[in-house]
Amino acid sequence: MTALKTMVGGIDHLNRCIGFIIKWLLLATTILSASNAITRKAFDLSSNGMLEAQWYLYAAVFLLGGGYAFLHNSHVRIDFISTRLGARGRNLVDIVGIAVVLIPFCLFVINLSWGFFTTAWHSGEMSGNAGGLVRWPAYLLIPAGFSLLLLQGLAELVKRLLFLTGKGPDSIAEEGSQDTPIHVPAQALSTAQEGSR
Numbered sequence: 001m002t003a004l005k006t007m008v009g010g011i012d013h014l015n016r017c018i019g020f021i022i023k024w025l026l027l028a029t030t031i032l033s034a035s036n037a038i039t040r041k042a043f044d045l046s047s048n049g050m051l052e053a054q055w056y057l058y059a060a061v062f063l064l065g066g067g068y069a070f071l072h073n074s075h076v077r078i079d080f081i082s083t084r085l086g087a088r089g090r091n092l093v094d095i096v097g098i099a100v101v102l103i104p105f106c107l108f109v110i111n112l113s114w115g116f117f118t119t120a121w122h123s124g125e126m127s128g129n130a131g132g133l134v135r136w137p138a139y140l141l142i143p144a145g146f147s148l149l150l151l152q153g154l155a156e157l158v159k160r161l162l163f164l165t166g167k168g169p170d171s172i173a174e175e176g177s178q179d180t181p182i183h184v185p186a187q188a189l190s191t192a193q194e195g196s197r
Helices: 002-043 048-064 066-071 087-123 136-164 171-176 186-195
Strands: none
Touching: 002 048, 002 066, 002 136, 048 066, 048 136, 066 136, 087 136, 087 171, 136 171
């Protein structure tokens, strides 16, 4: 049991570190995007390599951020079922969703995308644009991102199972208390607005 909790803590820590890096990637993407726009408009200069670097950074933010989003319960989910359930029901819905949808989908995408990466790596595939970049880093982002999401999915599955067996806290309730925005029901929002008048 301790080894399982240590593994979950390690995966959580990994995705927190990735999330920290992603914040800086967002800044780099913004600066690069602004620089590309300024040099293109002001000096009539353009670089396909710089444009592709911007796209690679943008792709990295979204692909590598999936596990971090899942860790903080910021991912897309279908709340119309789980909001009507208690803690046990919500955790059961998550367990089914993770085991039946998330894990198989991640494995499928990792398996499918790994071949694209290795082919691009071995062939030295380059962009079709003059001055463009090699393609393998972009292809590598896909299996890397889905591997991080898969790992976080396994960690969340273990957390849900620990809660159901009485050996861990309700991680769904804990996630809502963090600094990440969560869905606020319309009734609660209108009550808060009336109270502020």
